[in-house]
Amino acid sequence: MQSPHQILGPSRRALLLGAGAAALTGAVSTTTAAASGVVPAAAAIPSPDDLPLTGGPEFPIGLFWPPHPYASTPERFAEIKAAGFDFVISGNYAGDGNIFQYQLGLARTAGLQMLISDDIQIRNMSRWFSISDNPADFLSVTPDEARALYVRARDAYGPYSSLAGFNLYDEPGAGWFGTLAKAVAVSRELAPALLPYINLFPSDDPAYYRSFVDVVKPSLISFDRYPLLSEGREDGNYFHNWAIVRDAALHGDIPSWVFIQTLSYNNHREPTAAELLWQVNISLAYGAKGIQYFTYWTPEAARGEGFGPALITVDGRRTPRYAASRTINTTWLHQVGRELKPLVSESVVHANETPLPNGTVGFTPTDLISGVSGSPVVVGTLRSRDGSADRWVLVANRSHSAEARTTLTPRLSGVSAVGVFDPRTQTYRARGTGPVPLMLAPGAATLLKLEAR
Incomplete structure (x- = not known):
């Protein structure tokens, strides 16, 4: 072009x-x-x-x-x-x-x-x-x-x-x-x-x-x-x-x-x-x-x-x-x-999407996330450069035309706390370590912080 x-x-x-x-x-x-x-x-x-x-x-x-x-x-x-x-x-x-x-x-x-x-x-x-x-x-x-x-x-x-x-x-x-x-x-x-x-x-x-x-x-x-x-x-x-x-x-x-x-x-x-x-x-x-x-x-x-x-x-x-x-x-x-910006991309996976688009990797459970269910989403996991075991997870709606209803389940043996990023306050709202339901508007995303045990 x-x-x-x-x-x-x-x-x-x-x-x-x-x-x-x-x-x-x-x-x-x-x-x-x-x-x-x-x-x-x-x-x-x-x-x-x-x-x-x-x-x-x-x-x-x-x-x-x-x-x-x-x-x-x-x-x-x-x-x-x-x-x-x-x-x-x-x-x-x-x-x-x-x-x-x-x-x-x-x-x-x-x-x-x-x-x-x-x-x-x-x-x-x-x-x-x-x-x-x-x-x-x-x-x-x-x-x-x-x-x-x-x-x-x-x-x-x-x-x-x-x-x-x-x-x-x-x-x-x-x-x-x-x-x-x-x-x-x-x-x-x-x-x-x-x-x-x-x-x-x-x-x-x-x-x-x-x-x-x-x-x-x-x-x-x-x-x-x-x-x-x-x-x-x-x-x-x-x-x-x-x-x-x-x-x-x-x-x-x-x-x-x-x-x-x-x-x-x-x-x-x-x-x-x-x-x-x-x-x-x-x-x-x-x-x-x-x-x-x-x-x-x-x-x-x-x-x-x-x-x-x-x-x-x-x-x-x-x-x-x-x-x-x-x-x-x-x-x-x-x-x-x-x-x-200061974080390093660790992995990118597509969850609940069949067939997978060319060049993508499907979700498999990790030490911190045991499951991602519901609507198709793209999950990017990032780490800090200081060696911390904590991880940041950006969950993006795979669709730009439909709402996504997705549940991310932290692994209890690996995660001690979950925070949901609030862009208005630029802070993380603490929530329990159980399943995290996400409702994402078309094209939208949510950032989570998973604190490791």
């Missing part, structure tokens, strides 16, 4: 560094001496805890396809913040350095962060050209040139506290991982406090994601797969893709992020409020540490994929999905996300 977050750049850059300088006229430091030298073979890898968005207690909620330059106003960015979003991935025809700086200023005022998709500087070193020491390599920049490009972007946008990092590449093929590893190393050397962001294709090939983790050494793994198809169908490999990404994230000990579908387009339907919530909660059950909305502003018809209204229409009107996302983000996702 050729989506709007596969932003089309210029066909070829005849004057690479000169064009970059022109795009940031009046905005870039002229000091590029720091860009001399070569890309290190192995740059230090910051902990996700030390980077914007992946670090800190807040669960990151982002969006792609923000207001276009003419609609980039203080009121529009405040509208984004009011809906519970934390960060914006630039796009929607914002490609000029002065526009980026203006939007970064708006984001700073609104309390948002931004990942900048800079086609002239950053993507010349990470997408349009490869990084190579061999002058014979076609369409390549040298490590020195790559560093010079990065420094220009860093110096132009770095003074803005709202800069979270740079969007290096959207949906790269595996053949690009070598250059992306070099680009990430450049980022870490020259701006270790900024996030080098890359989003991956949907894929059913585990080697694609595992290779990305092993070769690129990313700070997180993000992917997009939009499961709500036309005529009420679901993508049959949605859970399979999530299971593969979860495995790769655990392999690299890095956070996993995902995009959720907010609009209709070719062969995909317009989500209901429950279907937005369902995508969020299924992702949380599979261990997601960041949620991104695709899209926020509606892409215009000229993009050619039949995009329907997203959260905001092409002409700037709010749709029902804006209100739905605001409710999800501000009354549930931020609250439950704070609980889940």
